[in-house]
Amino acid sequence: MPTGTSSGKAQEVYDRINGLTGDERTKTLVDLAKQEGTLSIYTSNTDLDKVIDGFEKTYPIKVEVYRGNSESVLQRVVQEQQANYNGNDLVETNAGELNVMADQNMLYPYEGALRAAVRKEGQADGWTATRFNVFVVGWNTTKVKPGEEPKSFEELADPKWKGRVSLEVGDVDWFAAMYKYYLDQGKTDAEVRDLFNRVVANAKIAKGHTAQGELLSAGQFAVTASSYSHTIDKAADQGAPVSWHPASGTPVQPIVIRPNGVALMKTAPHPAAAMLFVDYELSEGQKILHESFRVGSIPTADDPVAGLTTISVPEKEMLDNPKKWDALYEEIVQSGREVK
Amino acid sequence: MTTASPAVSARRGATLGWLRRLGTPKVIIIVVVAGLIGYLALVPLYYLIWGTFFDADGFTLGGFARAYGDPRVGDMIGNSLWFAVGSAVLSLVVGTALAYLNVRTDVPFKGLFFAASIIPLIIPGILYTIAWIFLASPDIGLLNKAIEPILGPGFFDIFTVWGMVWVEGLHLSPIVFLLMVAAFRSMDPSLEESALMSGASRWQVFRRVTMPLTRPAIVAAVLVMVVRSLESFEVPALLGLQNGIYVFTSRIYFVLRSYPPDLAAAGALAVGLLVLALIGVTISNLVGRSGKTYQTVTGKGFRPRPMELGKWRPVMGGVIVLYFFLTVVGPLFVLLYTSLLKFYQAPSAEAFASMSLDNYRQLFDISDAMTALKNSLALGLGSATLVMILMAVGAWIVVRSRIPGRQLVDHFSFVPLVIPGLVLGLALSFVYLRSPVPIYGTIFILLIAYCTRYMPYGMRYAVTSMHQISAELEESAQVSGASWWQTFRRVLLPLLSPGLLAGWIYILVVSFRELSSSILLYSPGNEVLSILIFEQYENGQFTVLAALGVVMVLTLAVLVIIAYKLGAKVGLRQD
Incomplete structure (x- = not known):
């Protein structure tokens, strides 16, 4: 049963990384994430597959994905959290559903230079937009x-x-x-x-x-x-x-x-892998999303x-x-x- | 506490004797099966009832007010009934006619005919409905374009209640077909022959002898079809909404779509259906119960011999071919055609020039496609087999036993039919997230969900067949010294096999499409095909979805033909 890491330990990792920048951040994240080995994502974004492929090619981390519509992603997270079952490290879905999870205190803030580059509308409380x-x-x-x-x-x-x-x-x-x-x-x-x-x-x-x-x-x-x-x-x-x-x-x-975004679970068993993924989705991942005609959250030169x-x-x-x-x-x- | 007294040990002795009597295989099997049926039904029912009648403040009827309080609810119920009764009648006529021709006459190409009758059921509802839009939309329908020179533009309009009835009725006709195939297979033709000898016409025989004998199957079919169509949402959503035709289930969609989902209102709607369904089950048992009327499988040996169509054989062959062109080949052709394109467009030289197998290539590139196919097969075969075994015993309890409260087993087995898939998913995840046995996150939670969802169909198939088998066969077996279990296994199961096989095929086929509870309950590694369909649908790759539909139809059609061939070898022999 994936109930390993206590929530306190995940938050320690988040706080530590949120304060780091540049190469130091990446290096620390990669080291920690390698120790964790796997990452569990719940998402309603059907174009995330290609981002995950890219991530798995770049880092030696095995990603497990649950895909559903945004309503079932929310239902699943809420059901699991209420039963103290930590099934996922990361959630990637629509604004409305993310707001409910943030409201119920299930998410943990993600900070860094990449979040600061996101369109203002996408720097939400508790989660960060990856696409619109x-x-x-x-x-x-x-x-x-x-x-x-x-x-x-x-x-x-x-x-x-x-x-x-x-x-x-x-x-x-x-x-x-x-x-x-x-x-x-x-x-x-x-x-x-x-x-x-x-x-x-x-x-x-x-x-x-x-x-x-x-x-x-x-x-x-x-x-x-x-x-x-x-x-x-x-x-x-x-x-x-x-x-x-x-x-x-x-x-x-x-x-x-309307932004769609990503959030770190407060009780993630693999917090470093989760943060590494967010960093990846907001950098390389933006190009991959663009290829699927998605509008990324960080404005580019050919902003539609x-x-x-x-x-x-x-x-x-x-x-x-x-x-x-x-x-x-x-x-x-x-x-x-x-x-x- | 006092010390042990002779009275206590005597009581213990009595208890042991009682236990020994209860410990027979018969009692154990009956208790286990009844218990399982009750458990599978009660978990979601309890969740539904609790969510419907209780909120944070205690007992409430607010859900009913929200569900039925809409000023247009009268119209909705009217539309729903029109749609449900229309679809039920259409599927009944089509399914019964096809089953009769297939089992009781010597029409050509029986194996192929059997598989083709099931195909509408195999095609996912979204695809079948969209295929019909491409065929019979007044604006872009290919059929309308074809007959425009003769009958003017927009002759067929699929976006009406009649259009909805047509699509739903044809899509569900295989349920009736399978039920009636089982019923006709277990029918002694000597009754019809006597009627013919006494000077009745073929039509009189069909109407006055054949139909009354299959009444339990017809009642079961009507019951399942009406409830199914009342619940159906895909067809009304894709066809009805365009012209503002709202049905009962539109309400369920509206109350469940936001967070938190209004389970109370959805529950209130489901409770309405439940009441209706339980009345239906009771009626169907009253009809089936009336003694020996429908028992055509008796101690007297018979061989269901197909009727020779004679000079009508080519005519019926032609009618069947025409029917299949219209209902199976048409939509399948649209799917096949779409699966070769980059996007749907009306056939033209340009469209044909752009055709390629890219969509199939993309399909096989999907990383989980093979896992999903494997899981769907395992779940389909597993749940179909488990359900039919359980329901064979369940049907015996309901029809044959004299156990008080046996009707409850039947009612419980029917309950899941009215429970929305989402509610079932929520109920199961709620229970198994808290269970010490690690079922959540494994494929077994899907197996439990599927067994729950398909129990009602399994029971209808099994009960209907049981009604046709005379009790005297079991009695003679037992008089000859066979135990209950031996009788069940050696006498009843083979005689029930046409019905059990029909139910098995039905469950296998529809389990490939189950989405509403699977989507909440599957976990990485346990993907099923319906999840892939949903993803392709959400992702805007309609052409890849069409390719997936074609692959599914081929896979299941092969399985159905194999099952049919194997099925012909057990149970009642045909000449």
């Missing part, structure tokens, strides 16, 4: 001709998009960010709801970004209101007729960005959202009152359909 989900308005380029591309989200409420737009049934975080954005722009609650209701009245609801992206490529939908940029970029790279960049001009803005208006998800509010946003989005997605 970028929600964009995408379209099928055979269904939407150059020049006809939507210019704004509001435009999708226009009757000319009737039956051509797709929303995703689980995108509560994107919805909350957009909703807050319009309130901040001076719209009233009623006006924001009306806007969403009218977009939903034009929309076909999909479940899952992958199915939605596939159906966009196939032409079942003309426009998706909240696709991940990497879903569209990957498909376009395969030759599919999809894009989120208009033939001329800039993409639809604002763009909601550079110069564009981005907004964040109201994390604190979503954490304090998760049911409120769920219920509101559920209601709008369902009742908006009745607006003719």
